Amino acid sequence: MSDARLHPDPALCLERRAAQVTAALCDLCRGPGGKRDRQLLYGDLVTILSERDGWSYLQAEKDGYCGHVRSAALGPVQKATHYVSAPASHAYAAADFKSPDLIGLSLNSRVAVTDHSGRFCETPVGFIPEMHLTPLSAPATDPTEVAARLLGTPYLWGGNSRWGIDCSGLVQAALHACALPCPGDSDLQETQLGTLRASGGDFRRNDLLFWKGHVALVTDARTLIHATANVMAVTFEPIAEAIARIEAAGDGPVTAHRRL
Incomplete structure (x- = not known):
């Protein structure tokens, strides 16, 4: 079965028209007026595939994510610099x-x-x-440093901005600022980013640690940074404490350790 997040619904593909987000921030929803899956930022490029009743079905250029956005949040493309x-x-x-x-x-x-x-x-x-x-010609070079700029940002499920962000949104923001491709959700990040490392340590800056439904960036051999519902914000946390806390909460052990 194809992943509806990344593969447009053929029944909704009635046109192909380039556009960009002209609102400061907008929700990318599963259906018109439905649940937020992710968010798009001002200047994000999209391909509009159909439009109805004030909603546009589209695919985002930055990560291929498909969904519905209010048409009022979109406008003509302006070449960003x-x-x-x-x-x-x-x-x-x-x-x-x-x-x-x-x-x-x-x-x-x-x-x-x-x-x-x-x-x-x-x-x-x-x-x-x-x-x-x-x-745009001078991207950042250290994803963890970018993530740290968002320290204290409130946790928001599906969030992608300074006003609210979730774990995969933080990783995506950090990598995109470094001009590195990155999907929007942690399960996709776990299969597409970096190379798999053996579990048990050897943590290096900018490594990624995954749990079921969660991801964090390693800042050094003992510390990580993540957007976590545990404190409802972007925060630093000792790696050992995070691993023990998450498992004790019933969310299981680390599922993957990947190196960018």
């Missing part, structure tokens, strides 16, 4: 931090910089502080 490399930022009405803020943008949102004004970059959504943006 930069991505938000800060945990979050604002676009302002003018090149002045005292001017009205127009939209909030999360880490990895993509924007088209059209001009510069002092310490601000001009974009179609407003003026964004230059220090919060990085050219």
Whole structure:
């Protein structure tokens, strides 16, 4: 059976039209008005496959994920030049931090910089502080360092932003900021990312540890970072404590240790 997350429903494929997300953040739902599976950020590219009653069925370019998004959150493609490399930022009405803020943008949102004004970059959504943006040609190089930028972000099932993120969303955000491909869910990450390592230790920075329905990034030989419902936030945790706690809670042992 094909995975509906990654393979479009032929019955809903009535067109193919390129678009991008123009809302700061939108839910990618299993059905129109249904459960959130993941989220899309401003500037994410998509292919619209059909549209009905204010909902667009689409496939996201960044990970192939299929689902339904409110059509009002989509617009024409604008060639992005930069991505938000800060945990979050604002676009302002003018090149002045005292001017009205127009939209909030999360880490990895993509924007088209059209001009510069002092310490601000001009974009179609407003003026964004230059220090919060990085050219797409200069991705980050350390996924764990990117994940740490989101320390304290609230846990949100299916979340992909600074305003709420889950375990697989954190890993995807960290890898995408480094221009590394990454699927959206932990079960897909477990089979597609890196190479499998023998269990029992030898943990290195940027290794991935998987449990049933959970994933974490290793920061050093003794510590990991993850978005966990245990504290409802992105947090550091000793590896040994996390392994013992998760198993004691009934969620089983580590299912895979993979190295990027």
